[in-house]
Amino acid sequence: MADVIVAFRVMPVDGEVEYSDLESAVKKVVEAYAEGKVDIRSMESEPAMFGMSSCIFEIQYDENFGCENLENQLDALEVTGTVSVTKMDRM
Numbered sequence: 692m693a694d695v696i697v698a699f700r701v702m703p704v705d706g707e708v709e710y711s712d713l714e715s716a717v718k719k720v721v722e723a724y725a726e727g728k729v730d731i732r733s734m735e736s737e738p739a740m741f742g743m744s745s746c747i748f749e750i751q752y753d754e755n756f757g758c759e760n761l762e763n764q765l766d767a768l769e770v771t772g773t774v775s776v777t778k779m780d781r782m
Contacts (some may be wrong), residue, residue: 698749698778710744725752
């Protein structure tokens with residue numbers, strides 16, 4: 692099967708969340724996804740509103756795992772406000 696490249700934007704739940712805490716929580720979920728066979732191609736902060744920073748990242752994994760489950764897992768984190776897919780390409 693083919694791989695997909697998916698880019699996400701994850702916003703913190705509020706301004707009290709440190710970016711390092713957001714990135715750490717996101718990275719933990721992402722690394723465990725797709726049976727641990729995820730290639731994190733990039734992960735960086737991006738300034739957002741009210742002094743907050745969002746976590747922007749791009750990953751590559753087997754398309755059979757889809758992305759809705761990962762979105763739901765990220766959305767369930769205490770530190771996340773909104774999770775959105777910004778790009779999806781099939782390799």
